[in-house]
Amino acid sequence: xxxxxxxxxxxxxxxxxxxxxxxxxxxxxxxxxxxxxxxxxxxxxxxxxxxxxxxxxxxxxxxxxxxxxxxxxxxxxxxxxxxxxxxxxxxxxxxxxxxxxxxxxxxxxxxxxxxxxxxxxxxxxxxxxxxxxxxxxxxxxxxxxxxxxxxxxxxxxxxxxxxxxxxxxxxxxxxxxxxxxxxxxxxxxxxxxxxxxxxxxxxxxxxxxxxxxxxxxxxxxxxxxxxxxxxxxxxxxxxxxxxxxxxxxxxxxxxxxxxxxxxxxxxxxxxxxxxxxxxxxxxxxxxxxxxxxxxxxxxxxxxxxxxxxxxxxxxxxxxxxxxxxxxxxxxxxxxxxxxxxxxxxxxxxxxxxxxxxxxxxxxxxxxxxxxxxxxxxxxxxxxxxxxxxxxxxxxxxxxxxxxxxxxxxxxxxxxxxxxxxxxxxxxxxxxxxxxxxxxxxxxxxxxxxxxxxxxxxxxxxxxxxxxxxxxxxxxxxxxxxxxxxxxxxxxxxxxxxxxxxxxxxxxxxxxxxxxxxxxxxxxxxxxxxxxxxxxxxxxxxxxxxxxxxxxxxxxxxxxxxxxxxxxxxxxxxxxxxxxxxxxxxxxxxxxxxxxxxxxxxxxxxxxxxxxxxxxxxxxxxxxxxxxxxxxxxxxxxxxxxxxxxxxxxxxxxxxxxxxxxxxxxxxxxxxxxxxxxxxxxxxxxxxxxxxxxxxxxxxxxxxxxxxxxxxxxxxxxxxxxxxxxxxxxxxxxxxxxxxxxxxxxxxxxxxxxxxxxxxxxxxxxxxxxxxxxxxxxxxxxxxxxxxxxxxxxxxxxxxxxxxxxxxxxxxxxxxxxxxxxxxxxxxxxxxxxxxxxxxxxxxxxxxxxxxxxxxxxxxxxxxxxxxxxxxxxxxxxxxxxxxxxxxxxxxxxxxxxxxxxxxxxxxxxxxxxxxxxxxxxxxxxxxxxxxxxxxxxxxxxxxxx
Ligand code: BGC
Numbered sequence: 040x041x042x043x044x045x046x047x048x049x050x051x052x053x054x055x056x057x058x059x060x061x062x063x064x065x066x067x068x069x070x071x072x073x074x075x076x077x078x079x080x081x082x083x084x085x086x087x088x089x090x091x092x093x094x095x096x097x098x099x100x101x102x103x104x105x106x107x108x109x110x111x112x113x114x115x116x117x118x119x120x121x122x123x124x125x126x127x128x129x130x131x132x133x134x135x136x137x138x139x140x141x142x143x144x145x146x147x148x149x150x151x152x153x154x155x156x157x158x159x160x161x162x163x164x165x166x167x168x169x170x171x172x173x174x175x176x177x178x179x180x181x182x183x184x185x186x187x188x189x190x191x192x193x194x195x196x197x198x199x200x201x202x203x204x205x206x207x208x209x210x211x212x213x214x215x216x217x218x219x220x221x222x223x224x225x226x227x228x229x230x231x232x233x234x235x236x237x238x239x240x241x242x243x244x245x246x247x248x249x250x251x252x253x254x255x256x257x258x259x260x261x262x263x264x265x266x267x268x269x270x271x272x273x274x275x276x277x278x279x280x281x282x283x284x285x286x287x288x289x290x291x292x293x294x295x296x297x298x299x300x301x302x303x304x305x306x307x308x309x310x311x312x313x314x315x316x317x318x319x320x321x322x323x324x325x326x327x328x329x330x331x332x333x334x335x336x337x338x339x340x341x342x343x344x345x346x347x348x349x350x351x352x353x354x355x356x357x358x359x360x361x362x363x364x365x366x367x368x369x370x371x372x373x374x375x376x377x378x379x380x381x382x383x384x385x386x387x388x389x390x391x392x393x394x395x396x397x398x399x400x401x402x403x404x405x406x407x408x409x410x411x412x413x414x415x416x417x418x419x420x421x422x423x424x425x426x427x428x429x430x431x432x433x434x435x436x437x438x439x440x441x442x443x444x445x446x447x448x449x450x451x452x453x454x455x456x457x458x459x460x461x462x463x464x465x466x467x468x469x470x471x472x473x474x475x476x477x478x479x480x481x482x483x484x485x486x487x488x489x490x491x492x493x494x495x496x497x498x499x500x501x502x503x504x505x506x507x508x509x510x511x512x513x514x515x516x517x518x519x520x521x522x523x524x525x526x527x528x529x530x531x532x533x534x535x536x537x538x539x540x541x542x543x544x545x546x547x548x549x550x551x552x553x554x555x556x557x558x559x560x561x562x563x564x565x566x567x568x569x570x571x572x573x574x575x576x577x578x579x580x581x582x583x584x585x586x587x588x589x590x591x592x593x594x595x596x597x598x599x600x601x602x603x604x605x606x607x608x609x610x611x612x613x614x615x616x617x618x619x620x621x622x623x624x625x626x627x628x629x630x631x632x633x634x635x636x637x638x639x640x641x642x643x644x645x646x647x648x649x650x651x652x653x654x655x656x657x658x659x660x661x662x663x664x665x666x667x668x669x670x671x672x673x674x675x676x677x678x679x680x681x682x683x684x685x686x687x688x689x690x691x692x693x694x695x696x697x698x699x700x701x702x703x704x705x706x707x708x709x710x711x712x713x714x715x716x717x718x719x720x721x722x723x724x725x726x727x728x729x730x731x732x733x734x735x736x737x738x739x740x741x742x743x744x745x746x747x748x749x750x751x752x753x754x755x756x757x758x759x760x761x762x763x764x765x766x767x768x769x770x771x772x773x774x775x776x777x778x779x780x781x782x783x784x785x786x787x788x789x790x791x792x793x794x795x796x797x798x799x800x801x802x803x804x805x806x807x808x809x810x811x812x813x814x815x816x817x818x819x820x821x822x823x824x825x826x827x828x829x830x831x832x833x834x835x836x837x838x839x840x841x842x843x844x845x846x847x848x849x850x851x852x853x854x855x856x857x858x859x860x861x862x863x864x865x866x867x868x869x870x871x872x873x874x875x876x877x878x879x880x881x882x883x884x885x886x887x888x889x890x891x892x893x894x895x896x897x898x899x900x901x902x903x904x905x906x907x908x909x910x911x912x913x914x915x916x917x918x919x920x921x922x923x924x925x926x927x928x929x930x931x932x933x934x935x936x937x938x939x940x941x942x943x944x945x946x947x948x949x950x951x952x953x954x955x956x957x958x959x960x961x962x963x964x965x966x967x968x969x970x971x972x973x974x975x976x977x978x979x980x981x982x983x984x
Pocket of ligand 1: 484
């Protein structure tokens with residue numbers, strides 16, 4: 040056995056976070072001698088020489104153990120886990136640590152600020168003298184600067200974090216960071232401590248309602264305490280007060296949307312004493328200070344660009360990947376020369392382009408003083424792949440490095456490889472969508488004048504995020520902001536979080552407050568987030584109930600966005616809402632939330648709420664049925680999204696809805712028309728009702744609308760719209776058209792959950808038990824999915840060869856259970872996989888497998904490769920609208936659908952063509968049909984047409 044991935048509150052070696060009653064987690068891998076029987080664990084938490092907690096040997100939950108450690112402020116803890124099995128094998132984990140922040144301790148520091156000075160961003164500084172004699176044991180800075188801040192000691196950055204303190208509902212709380220300054224202050228003597236402030240989300244232009252000087256504030260301010268602890272035990276605190284000096288940096292302008300201006304020629308100014316904030320305002324700000332929840336935004340992947348000389352004569356650097364982040368660039372230009380960088384996502388006609396960023400300037404300007412410099416943005420970030428460079432005489436791409444910035448979230452927990460490189464790239468594009476939109480808050484996009492925490496986008500993508508990575512700590516901070524915003528709105532939800540004044544979310548967007556915590560619980564097995572967020576979840580449900588009233592007013596009581604950006608819009612409506620009735624979407628989302636609430640209440644032991652939400656769910660279901668379904672159960676809204684929702688939420692007879700959905704997909708020639716609401720569920724709905732071929736048809740479609748068309752066009756992220764660029768690569772509009780919006784990346788949840796078939800089980804969350812029910816497809820050929828769950832790595836791999844040979848491999852982590860369903864398998868395959876246990880399969884449809892590695896190969900009970908020819912039976916041809924259209928295009932006056940049913944079992948070749956179309960098939964027509972059908976037969980990527 041080996042212990043790895045040791046986390047506290049889902050973070051590694053955290054420093055200064057608000058941990059509440061901390062949750063410990065770790066993973067035990069079965070390596071070497073196989074573990075036997077029950078596994079017991081022991082968790083010991085120490086602070087210094089003392090033991091803060093020792094669980095003793097017990098059956099601890101490795102996904103979430105909360106032993107109730109009472110933490111002290113500004114204290115470093117170490118912790119270690121050991122495990123043993125029944126055979127007496129023992130494994131000891133490595134020692135890990137975490138450290139608390141101020142935990143609400145009173146502040147000795149005062150808020151200090153300064154005046155405006157032609158936009159020059161202030162640098163607040165003070166000399167710190169560390170005592171000679173006793174060596175410094177530890178130095179920590181506890182800091183919050185508004186809008187943004189960077190701390191330097193002796194001219195060096197003290198932290199690798201960008202854009203601190205991040206974005207939050209600044210009017211409700213302010214995040215304090217803890218910075219380890221031990222190394223920086225180690226040498227005894229004088230040190231220069233400087234904090235430069237920027238505008239950021241707090242004070243800079245941001246959001247749709249730009250008030251003067253920013254939405255949350257209009258001043259620069261700082262509070263900081265540096266705690267010095269010497270080896271002899273003595274302790275000293277250096278705090279912000281009037282003795283601090285205010286100097287001016289060379290940053291003359293910055294904000295999130297427009298970028299940053301730096302003028303290196305500006306003269307240094309005489310430092311002025313810092314100003315204390317008005318006591319009332321200072322007290323109000325101090326009352327809002329709280330240890331951080333935001334994982335740090337820091338450097339991740341680095342990119343070396345290539346240089347493109349465009350037809351318009353521009354010099355453009357191409358990173359080859361659309362990222363969110365910063366850059367480093369070496370420059371050495373004559374004094375007074377201006378270097379100007381502009382950032383964009385796509386070239387048009389080979390030239391630099393950025394009109395889809397709307398009003399965001401997304402630029403960096405530097406006025407040179409004649410010295411060499413390394414440029415880097417400090418108080419902004421960009422969503423970009425291309426950089427247009429002006430003012431650099433001898434531009435060498437090697438002088439530029441693109442740097443992806445995103446929150447410290449693991450983004451590689453889930454991996455998918457298939458035999459189709461376009462699908463593989465699609466998964467990576469969704470992963471980049473996650474990285475690029477995980478800049479402290481889950482944003483809609485990282486480039487244009489928006490970049491806000493749109494709640495709908497976040498909830499739609501959250502299952503995919505939980506498969507691709509480990510977003511628990513990241514979303515926890517978002518949910519904290521959400522709960523605070525809701526508190527101020529009487530339970531209502533803002534459209535974006537933090538709200539920036541954008542309130543009044545309707546369905547789906549508002550339901551994020553229920554759906555996201557539930558997904559986190561399902562995937563992690565840690566109910567802490569449900570406990571913390573329960574009040575907000577209930578408040579939203581109460582809010583909707585009040586608006587719905589006794590007369591079902593919910594559809595008209597809020598700004599519902601329907602099936603946002605669907606392609607089936609109807610005349611007379613905002614074309615972005617799609618054709619699916621907004622009221623229907625709103626009620627289905629309400630129902631989904633009510634069901635989640637009932638289940639969450641059960642988890643939390645809230646019996647009365649469980650009953651209340653079960654009753655609500657029942658009432659909503661019957662209302663939905665009476666309002667939107669015929670008495671016999673046909674959904675009256677004939678859209679792909681409506682039928683898909685009917686299936687996945689069990690609103691009516693699934694078979695009937697499946698057929699209707701299949702018909703609509705085929706009527707469109709195998710295309711989807713869904714928007715934000717239907718897209719995440721349409722492939723699941725097709726799989727659930729036996730139309731998995733249609734689901735794969737949607738996935739593998741290379742024309743628009745479809746997931747692979749952007750990939751073919753060279754996209755490296757997910758687009759906001761199915762046709763953000765037309766098929767010739769031209770941008771289709773600039774008003775709302777980002778190339779880095781992750782909602783349609785939600786297809787990854789289907790890839791993991793339905794093609795690999797790996798899904799969490801709410802009754803044993805955190806993958807203690809999981810479903811493994813793969814849906815194989817000949818056209819995709821093979822798929823391998825790995826997922827590093829909270830209890831170890833799952834692996835599902837399948838391949839289809841020949842017409843029907845299937846091979847399936849499965850790894851179930853130690854201590855976990857898989858409920859496995861084999862696709863199209865004969866009894867012998869079930870027996871081979873699970874021995875006697877397969878006898879139970881008939882009733883349950885699955886076999887249960889414990890931790891271990893399994894493989895099975897078999898001949899499927901149905902042909903997996905679909906081939907069409909003149910020997911195909913008419914019924915099979917009729918099931919394929921494209922085949923019918925092709926044949927009818929070749930044979931005039933033919934209406935295949937009118938063919939008498941007794942002929943349906945007849946191969947095409949033997950049909951009485953004379954009767955069907957008044958003359959026999961000519962040899963030429965036969966050849967044409969044969970060729971058309973051959974063209975419609977299953978193909979794999981890379982096979983010749
Ligand atoms: C955002 C979306 C968002 C939508 C809702 C857009 O501007 O970019 O992703 O969900 O507005 O109105």
